[in-house]
Amino acid sequence: MQPTAYARRLLTVGAITATVFTGPAGPSPAAAPPSAPSPTAPSPTAPVAGASYGAYTRLLPLADLSARRLATADLVAAAKWGTGSPVDDPVREKQVLDTVARQAREAGADPGATVRISRDQIEANKRVQRALHSRWDADPSDAPVGRPDLAEVREEINRVNVDLVRAIAASPAARAAHSCGGTLTAAEAHVRHDRHLDRLHATALSHALRSVCVRRTETPIELR
Template sequence: MLPSTSVRHALTAAAVTTALFASAAPGFAAERQSTAQTGQAAQAGQTGQASQAGHTGKPGPYAQLHPLASLSAERLATADLVAAAKWGTGSPIDDPAREQVVLDTVRKQAVETGADPEATVRVFRDQIEANKLVQRELHRLWTADPSKVPAERPDLAEVRKEINRVNTALVQAIAGSATARSASYCRGVLAVSALQVRHEKQLDRLHFKALARAVPSVCAEQD
């Protein structure tokens, strides 16, 4: 008997998260060596994908999936600013009305760009939850140690402009990666892409944990 859709989705998320957290776990042996190996693997993948693209005229799996991981990390960087903007104001981290506006907007953009609207919304639900994960952790940190609170409060309206920019780019990346996202190799290539993004952007443990939360639904459920 095949597992239910919800179970398959949970297994997909668990597989991606396990792959991503393998290098982030405390005591993981030779982390620097692992990072170097990841970079080498990604570089080899890029070379192979460039060759494939040259033959087919279409970007290969890594070229399709890496932008999704990279843009997810960019979106997570805005969580720090949102957390700082909300700190001490009484504004809740959970904002269902704002979240629904985001989901409605990206659904409309997906239709306009040729992306699957339902898949796009699934991806953005994870993006939103990952962003809130960072906000909550930062608020806990600042409550425990007020000296770490940012000295300046960002303008939330300006931060949301940046979030909207990244959202639009993410929708376009989703539209351009349908082949890789639906393939059986998606989870493996996505994990390599995320590890490479961690190296490129020097993500700390919190933001890498959030990245693992942000990307599982990038890969389509497999029958």
């Protein structure tokens, strides 16, 4: 399968974006997924053991948007492969983190938590890029034929980041709850099933979500 086609499928199939939130008052109905989940997969309306339905609906968009952002890693990897452009781009990464911190303040979200989650999103994205580059180096016949426009891909990343900030702003109680870990695991499992993630992207998704739940011992990030 060409990675660009896989990425486009991930960007469009089963989308549950943070736009389900209209504000602190609560969520509005999300669009129904294109196919029904299997009996063993958690559905968006299923109760989650040890957590409220409200917490689940707050964390599900975060998990889904994280998978959508990961899909862009395939496109970034294809855009950079064979060009000599490194996976790491400290200048771009700083721009992204500075932007989400500003957006978090404007949205009433915790800038420190937003930056932590966004940094994990970036690192998960780079993990996918490195894995794909290694795969294509080992077997060039599996490499993408076309080269996506990196500027256009980054525009999509920026759009997803805006929705992620909104989802973070809408979920402080769910992220701070003692049941957050279990609730997030259920949301992640639903997204893995709904988007048919392969092992690479499923593993990266877990990395992207590792700072979603508030850690009791974490120290605030100093933002400059």
